[in-house]
Amino acid sequence: MTTPPARYQDLADDLVQRVTRRPSTLSPLLRGLDACAIAQHYHVPLPTAQFVRRAALTRLRRRAVRARRSPADDANGGGRGATSPVLCATPSRAPHETVADDLRARIGRGEFQGALPSRLRLSTQYRVSQFIVSRAVNLLAAEGLLLPQGAAGTFVRPATARGARPSAT
Structure with a gap:
């Protein structure tokens, strides 16, 4: 009776352990994980x-993100968005609020006039994601x-009209 083949997740775990333990002995496997x-x-x-x-590449990426994450990120909700340059500056805020803050500042500086980029x-x-935007x-x-x-x-409202909100009629 033969044993069933190992699941690919188990093989990926084994590969990641081998790669991280002794990278020099697995050179054919390391060359782009062929x-x-x-x-x-x-x-x-x-x-x-x-x-x-x-699966192994995903696990290695996750390890790399965890290694880059600071203790402050862990205290502020697990370092959400740790790979994004905009979002890692304020990990305790929701991503859409951080994007809105930056867009607000850019509108204030006059970077956007007329139509907003897509x-x-x-x-x-x-x-x-586009949903966050x-x-x-x-x-x-x-x-x-x-x-x-x-x-x-979507258009940037002119500075003169920003004080007046649209009526709800």
């Missing part, structure tokens, strides 16, 4: 080796800084 080398080393089919590679472009700049834009629209115009886009 799926073919993983398949040969663990005697598994190539598709399984590809899953093992992806949500996709802003999400790329801030390294957050949408929440930030909605927050600024509620404050009267932005004027959403549906498919036409």
Whole structure:
């Protein structure tokens, strides 16, 4: 009777342990974590080796993020957004509030006039999801800084009109 093959997560855990314990002895596996080398080393089919590679890379990335995280991040909610340059400055705040603060400052400096860049472009700049950008834009629209115009886009309200909020009629 043969034993069932190990799950790919178990193989990924083993690979990560081997890589972090003795990186010099596993040079073929370390060269980009080659799926073919993983398949040969663990005697598994190539598709399984590809899953093992992806899972091992994810685990290694998580370890790297945890190693970069400061003790202050742990005290402020686990370092949410620790890889984003905008969000790691204020880890205790919600991401959409941090993006809204930066957009508010940029509007105040006059960087945006007329149409605001697309949500996709802003999400790329801030390294957050489009949903987070949408929440930030909605927050600024509620404050009267932005004027959403549906498919036409979102526009920066002129400084003279910012004091007057739109009527709710």
